[in-house]
Amino acid sequence: MDDFLAARSQMALSLGFHIIFSCIGMVMPFFMAVSHYLWLRTGNENYKNVTKAWSKGVAIFFATGAVSGTVLSFELGLLWPTFMKHAGPIFGMPFSLEGTAFFIEAIALGFYLYGWDKFNRWFHWLTGVMVGITGIASGILVVAANSWMNSPSGFDFVNGQYLNIDPMKAMFNQGWFSQALHMCIAAFAATGFAVAGIHALMMLRKQNVGFHKASFKISAVFAIVAAFLQPLSGDISAKFVAKSQPAKLAAMEAHFKTDTHVPLIIGGIPDTKKQEVNYAIKLPGVLSWMITGDPAKPVTGLDRILVKDQPPVAVTHYAFQIMVGLGMMMMAIGAIGLAAFFKWRQWLHQPWFLKLFIAATPAGFIAVEAGWTVTEVGRQPWIINGVMRTADAVTPMPGIQYSFYLFTAVYVTLSIVVVFLLKRQIQMVPVIYDKPQLNPAL
Template identity: 65%
Template sequence: MDEFLAARMQMGVSLGFHIVFACIGMVMPWFMFLAEWKWQRTNNPVYLDLAKAWAKGVAIFFAVGAVSGTVLSFELGMLWPGFMEHAGPIFGMPFSWEGTAFFLEAIALGLFLYGWKRLNRKVHLYTGLVVGIAGVLSGIFVVSANAWMNAPAGFDWVNGQAENIDPVKAMFNKAWFSQAHHMIIAAFSATGFAVAGIHAILYLKNRLEIHAKAITIALSFAAVAALLQPISGDLAAKSVAKLQPAKLAAFESHFETSERAPLIIGGIPDVEKREVKYAIKLPGFLSFLAHGDFNAEVKGLEEFPEDEWPPVPIVHYSFQLMVAIGMFLALLGVIFLIATYKKKHWLVKRWWLKLLILATPFGFIAIQAGWIVTEVGRQPWIIYGIMKTRDSLTPMPGIQYTFYTITAVYLVLSFVVVWLLSRQIKMLHSKYLSND
């Protein structure tokens, strides 16, 4: 493994683990807030136990998210010093705001965890709300920094140097909004279905009230997010078509510029022959997806130098996987809403609970696929159209060993997180079994 591949693999592994921790840490506070709100409204102690149990999970993911996020920030400087030399002064603002949101979240979480018997009930409830808001803001600021890499703004590039820097324009670049809402909605969908799936496993074993209520709360967020995700995805695709047409062409393995371009479902891209085998093609739908017009022209990869093409098969398969999972989760969202308002008996049926169990990892698989599309689809650029990734690589040797070390550390950290969460879940489950 050469140094360049090792550096990219290390960033990929770090981001892959961090995004899971960050998404759960960002969304779970909303679950604990709603559980406590329901307890204050109903005085049902089950909701109180659920809020306290989820709060412990939030604390765990807050801690590991902070650690993994810190590692990523160090890796940017250590692995890609050429990038940080130019980019740091430009897109530093969203990172500073992310730090502010992080500290606000930490303070509010501390008050929530230790204020159950020390704070007024309403004050305590709203500290949980602050945790949730700060977590979402933190995610938006980080995504804004990544969006700048896809749509650089707020500077003039003159003779290899950035001049006339405007950090505000850099932060609110043309890609930040489409990426931010797509990522936040994906986080709520993935975390909601994962939490519902875990409680569905426990509910199938012992039909305890606490797991039924946990499933309902988690799916209340997940179902809405899953139904909003296709709309968000359409807006994001139109943004990519405008700002990064080569990435859009790689999504669909669209090699030749054409009008009434077909949307490709499935298929195996053959880059040498510039065709896609065994695909289902829907004429005009890619034109509509990209430009809102079934007859619009869509640029193909032929419009770009071949050495600036993203790795087409990786981007294509990741995009297809993300979309397929998104449609499946949207279908589950429709079923949940129908069941909630028309067919309540569905919610306790084994087939429904097994569907939730099946869906448990799917949201996070879709998020991983989406980030592969975003990051690999931008290649070979680290700052799109400005700086190539290879040109920003550190001259430091031995990156392979840091890659192996980081991977091992994250695997151990993930094992510890799973063990801690399993321990909390078993304690909660045992408490209710003993009460019965």
């Protein structure tokens, strides 16, 4: 493994783990706040136990997210020094503000964890809400920095020099809204289905059913809403990518030849030598219509992109297909969930219904990983789109492969510890036994 591949692999590994920790850290505080609110309004002890259990999970992922995020910050400077030398002064603003949001989140989480029976109960609940708001803010700010790499702005690039720097314009670049919206909704969908799936499994095993039923309902509602919103945000993102990164869109769709009435490709195996896609389902004119609003308008293909500037087609295409396929699957399960919540409530206790959510437990996070693969691999060979190549930004320091092996071991170990701690928290939840009623209709 050469140093360039090792540096990219280490960054991919770190991002791959961190994005899961950060998604859960962004979303779980909202689940926690909703459960806390329901306990305050109803007095149901199951909601109180759910809140306390989830708050411990929030603390675990806050710690792991902080560690993995700090590692990423150091890796940017150590693995990509040329990139940080030029890009740091331009897109440093969102990272600085993210640090502020993280600081406020830490204070709010401290108040929340140690505020039980010490603060006014509504103030205590509000500190939990603040944990969620600042967590989302942190995620949006980091995504804003990443979106700048995809759609750089806030500077003039003249004769190899970065001039007239405007950090605010760089932060609020043209891509920040669509990418942040898509990422936030994806985080809610992924975390919602993961949490709902875990509690559905416990319900299927008939373990502490009251607790897990309350947990399942809250997380499933978030998951279902996010699953239906995600295609809308995806459409916004795809249209922006078509304008700002036509090479990425062409790789996503394995679209080789610029043409009108371009079909939407479902599945398929790209053949870059023959410039065709085999074994794909093609919907005539749909891609042209989705991107331009008119099937007769052309969509840029890879034939308009220099070969040296083309991203890896196969990886980008497969990742995009996985993301979309899992998104559609989650939306289908969401439709069944809506029917269960609003019409056929007896489904909520049926094994087949619970097994649907159990099967979908990893789907959201696989989709998130696939989406980030599209974002990062689809931008190659650029680290700053159209300005700086990734190969020109890598560190000259040798021996990066050993660092990659070490970090792989650390992250795998960290993940095992997190799973152990979460399993322990679930097992320690107290059981609430419903009091028998003389009249079952009451």
